[in-house]
Amino acid sequence: MTTQGVRDDLLAHDALELRAKLFRGLGDPSRLAILDALVSDECSVQEVVGHTGLGQPNVSNNLRCLLDCGLVSRRSEGRFVRYRLADRRVAELIRAADRLLASTATGLGDCERYTE
Amino acid sequence: MTTQGVRDDLLAHDALELRAKLFRGLGDPSRLAILDALVSDECSVQEVVGHTGLGQPNVSNNLRCLLDCGLVSRRSEGRFVRYRLADRRVAELIRAADRLLASTATGLGDCERYTE
DNA sequence: CTGACGTATCAGTGGATAATGATATGACGA
DNA sequence: TCGTCATATCATTATCCACTGATACGTCAG
Numbered sequence: 487m488t489t490q491g492v493r494d495d496l497l498a499h500d501a502l503e504l505r506a507k508l509f510r511g512l513g514d515p516s517r518l519a520i521l522d523a524l525v526s527d528e529c530s531v532q533e534v535v536g537h538t539g540l541g542q543p544n545v546s547n548n549l550r551c552l553l554d555c556g557l558v559s560r561r562s563e564g565r566f567v568r569y570r571l572a573d574r575r576v577a578e579l580i581r582a583a584d585r586l587l588a589s590t591a592t593g594l595g596d597c598e599r600y601t602e
Numbered sequence: 603m604t605t606q607g608v609r610d611d612l613l614a615h616d617a618l619e620l621r622a623k624l625f626r627g628l629g630d631p632s633r634l635a636i637l638d639a640l641v642s643d644e645c646s647v648q649e650v651v652g653h654t655g656l657g658q659p660n661v662s663n664n665l666r667c668l669l670d671c672g673l674v675s676r677r678s679e680g681r682f683v684r685y686r687l688a689d690r691r692v693a694e695l696i697r698a699a700d701r702l703l704a705s706t707a708t709g710l711g712d713c714e715r716y717t718e
Numbered sequence: 719c720t721g722a723c724g725t726a727t728c729a730g731t732g733g734a735t736a737a738t739g740a741t742a743t744g745a746c747g748a
Numbered sequence: 749t750c751g752t753c754a755t756a757t758c759a760t761t762a763t764c765c766a767c768t769g770a771t772a773c774g775t776c777a778g
Contacts, residue, residue, distance in 0.1 A: 502638065503718055506631040507710055508699050513626030514766075518618050531725060544767060546726055547715070554713035556706050565724050565775040573706040579698050582691070583624050590672050590689040594623055597670035599663070600735065602619055630736075647755060660737055662756055681745040681754050716765065 511555050512579070516540055517548050524558060525577050528570040627671050628695070632656055633664045640674060641693050644686040 512518065516538070523529055523537035534545050549569055552558045559572045571577060587594065595602055628634065632654070639645055639653035650661050665685055668674045675688045687693060703710065711718055 498638075502631050502634050504703055504710060505696065505699055506629050506634050507713075507716070507718055508629075508703055508707055509625050509634075510629030510716060511710070511713070513622050513624075513629040515618050515622040516766075518622050518625075522614075522618065532723095541768070542725075543727080543769080547728095547766085550726075551713055551715040554715070555710045556708050567725065573702070575698075575702050575706060579695075579702055580621065582695050582698050583621055586689070586691050586695055587620055587624055590691060591624055592672050594620060594627070594671045597623070597627070597667055599667040599670070600623070600626060601733095602623055632736075648753095657738065658755075659739080659757080663737085663758095666756075683755065717763095 508555070511551065511557070512583075514548070516544060517552060518580075520545060520548055520552065521557070521571065521576065521580065524569055524571050525580075528561075528568050530563075530566045530568050532566075534569070624671070627667065627673065628699075630664070632660060633668060634696075636661060636664055636668065637673070637687065637692065637696065640685060640687050641696075644677075644684050646679075646682045646684050648682075650685070 512521075519538040519540065520534055523534045527533075529537070531542065531545055531549065534540075534549070535542050538545065540548075549558065549560075553560055553569075557572055557576050558569050561568045561570075628637075635654040635656065636650055639650045643649075645653070647658065647661055647665065650656075650665070651658050654661065656664075665674065665676075669676055669685075673688055673692050674685050677684045677686075
């Protein structure tokens with residue numbers, strides 16, 4: 487094993503970081519709950535709060551995060567702001583994860599490295 | 603808005619947690635680097651260490667995590683242990699993430715909620 | 719204009735967790 | 749058997765980050 491492999495991967499380091507960041511963005515129950523609410527419908531912040539049971543600042547913070555990441559889009563309507571998924575690929579990625587959970591990623595609940 | 607929506611989502615709470623856990627599992631640069639090494643080939647721990655530049659205990663810890671989660675499988679061979687992706691769906695999920703990054707999730711680098 | 723409502727922002731804090739160093743375990747060769 | 753190599757485990761530490769409460773901003777109704 488030369489050090490070549492190492493150097494190659496270090497070059498791809500930024501790509502890995504970006505991937506990781508995307509997955510971490512999706513790796514939060516609050517954000518997933520918000521996305522889940524938006525899968526069905528375009529929603530105002532209050533509606534998301536109602537669907538998820540999360541606090542309003544929490545929802546707003548996370549929506550901003552999702553917006554910055556490009557996963558949702560927003561649209562002002564009077565004093566309401568309505569959010570929706572930016573792209574159906576977002577929902578597709580979540581479905582792909584569900585398929586993985588159903589098939590091979592069984593026992594994920596048992597992994598004790600991080601909390602369920 | 604009734605409380606019905608809230609109750610429904612609370613019922614699905616465990617599913618959300620599980621999704622989140624899977625994404626968090628993939629949301630770590632070290633684990634992604636490890637998976638990246640395994641995409642090409644079955645690898646021993648040392649080979650993964652070489653590919654990624656990570657420390658050996660770090661790699662072992664994360665491989666155990668990935669194994670528990672069912673994302674990789676292992677096979678003993680003398681004093682070596684060879685790991686591989688458990689399923690091609692794992693690689694597919696990562697590719698789906700890359701597609702999202704290329705198309706709609708632009709600006710993820712600018713999201714300041716968490717570090718890049 | 720004023721009060722109520724919807725949303726956004728921000729600092730503080732507690733909890734989670736990734737990486738490391740030390741060490742243990744197990745297998746091979748001499 | 750002894751030393752070496754490959755891997756695993758574990759406690760510690762330092763960091764990161766999600767949530768909350770307080771508050772600000774903007775919009776509409778009366």
